[in-house]
Each structure stands twice: as structure tokens, then as C-alpha cells.
Amino acid sequence: DAGVIQSPRHEVTEMGQEVTLRCKPISGHDYLFWYRQTMMRGLELLIYFNNNVPIDDSGMPEDRFSAKMPNASFSTLKIQPSEPRDSAVYFCASRHPPSGQETQYFGPGTRLLVL
Amino acid sequence: KQEVTQIPAALSVPEGENLVLNCSFTDSAIYNLQWFRQDPGKGLTSLLLIQSSQREQTSGRLNASLDKSSGRSTLYIAASQPGDSATYLCAVRRPGGFKTIFGAGTRLFVKA
Numbered sequence: 001d002a003g004v005i006q007s008p009r010h011e012v013t014e015m016g017q018e019v020t021l022r023c024k025p026i027s028g029h030d031y032l033f034w035y036r037q038t039m040m041r042g043l044e045l046l047i048y049f050n051n052n053v054p055i056d057d058s059g060m061p062e063d064r065f066s067a068k069m070p071n072a073s074f075s076t077l078k079i080q081p082s083e084p085r086d087s088a089v090y091f092c093a094s095r096h097p098p099s100g101q102e103t104q105y106f107g108p109g110t111r112l113l114v115l
Numbered sequence: 116k117q118e119v120t121q122i123p124a125a126l127s128v129p130e131g132e133n134l135v136l137n138c139s140f141t142d143s144a145i146y147n148l149q150w151f152r153q154d155p156g157k158g159l160t161s162l163l164l165i166q167s168s169q170r171e172q173t174s175g176r177l178n179a180s181l182d183k184s185s186g187r188s189t190l191y192i193a194a195s196q197p198g199d200s201a202t203y204l205c206a207v208r209r210p211g212g213f214k215t216i217f218g219a220g221t222r223l224f225v226k227a
Binding site: 048056 | 157166206215
């Protein structure tokens with residue numbers, strides 16, 4: 001298995017532009033998580049999905065952030081409009097169904113820089 | 116509100132030394148606690164997961180303990196190696212969902 005796949009790996013954009021981050025979870029995993037990591041705030045859960053349905057989006061910082069999961073093999077995190085303070089590493093993770101292992105498997109992350 | 120603290124923030128040890136990383140959490144009502152490893156520029160890799168009903172878990176040279184009542188967990192690394200150099204994060208999952216709170220991590224450097 002290729003693991004969790006994220007794209008792009010690096011993104012540099014200007015303030016005000018729309019940014020879309022993509023994630024492909026491990027096949028057969030029914031939970032998908034989006035995290036943000038910064039030096040100041042550490043690793044924070046933004047939102048998670050179960051069977052493509054958003055379950056908890058209380059970590060989404062503002063209305064500028066939105067996430068979708070149109071099918072079991074694809075999710076996006078969109079920032080519109082982007083701001084310099086959104087600069088961070090964004091991770092996607094997925095996990096087994098309840099009968100399997102508990103642990104989350106993380107992707108390599110997307111390093112976002114907003115100028 | 117659950118807060119997770121890791122001490123020390125950074126640690127440098129000579130190869131072969133046994134070491135302990137500490138994690139504390141403010142709310143003892145947890146579902147489980149997990150230790151992760153993060154290499155520079157990479158995602159997180161799960162090392163050990165301890166359910167709230169368990170006291171410890173072991174994997175190779177790693178041993179993690181959990182004392183829920185005191186809000187503490189330790190990660191013990193035996194006979195450290197340069198390849199163990201990474202940041203180690205502790206994460207607590209709350210009951211009734213998948214909300215996971217992470218500590219800031221301990222950056223470990225093992226000198227050859």
C-alpha cells in the first residue's frame with residue numbers, strides 16, 4: 001500500500017489566493033482527519049470524516065477554511081482567501097475501521113507558505 | 116479543557132543511553148494515549164498506543180506506561196541509537212469521538 005497520499009507537497013501562494021490541498025487515504029480506511037502543525041500551536045485537529053461525512057469540524061479556524069470528502073478515496077481542504085497566518089504544514093491521516101487497529105496513519109504533509 | 120505537556124522540550128544523549136520522555140495531561144478522562152515519532156519534514160508514525168484500561172505497552176526497545184489517575188505517561192527508550200533521533204509526540208484521545216490533543220513534542224538527538 002502506498003500509504004496516505006497528499007498533494008501538493010509544497011505550496012507557495014500570495015495572500016488572498018485560493019489554496020486547495022488534496023488527500024487520498026489508505027484504501028479501506030473509513031476515517032479521515034485533517035491536521036495543521038505550526039511552531040506556535042503545535043499539531044491541531046481541524047476536521048474529521050467518517051464514511052465521507054464530516055463528524056467534527058470544531059477545529060476549523062474560520063469560515064475561510066472548508067473541507068470536503070466526495071468519496072472514500074479523496075478529500076480536499078480549501079482555504080479561500082488565504083492569509084499569511086495560514087502558513088503551516090497540513091497533514092491528512094486515515095484509520096482502520098473499528099475492528100482493526102486504532103492508530104491513525106499520517107501522510108507526509110503539505111507545507112504551505114502564504115506570502 | 117484537556118492540555119498535554121511534554122518534558123523536556125529537547126534532549127541530547129550519547130548513543131547507548133537509556134532515556135525517559137514524559138507526558139502529562141490535565142483531564143484523566145481519556146479514551147487512549149498514543150506516542151508518535153516525527154522525523155524532520157515527514158508525517159507522524161505511531162509507536163505505541165495505550166488504552167485507558169491498560170498500564171503499559173511494549174514494542175522492541177520502547178516501553179510506554181500510563182498512569183491515568185495522575186495524568187502521566189512515560190516513553191522509555193532502551194539502548195538509544197542515532198536512528199532514534201526525531202521528535203516524539205504524545206497524544207490523548209478524548210472519549211466519545213476522535214478528538215485528539217497533541218503535546219508539543221520532545222526533540223531527541225542521539226549522538227554517535
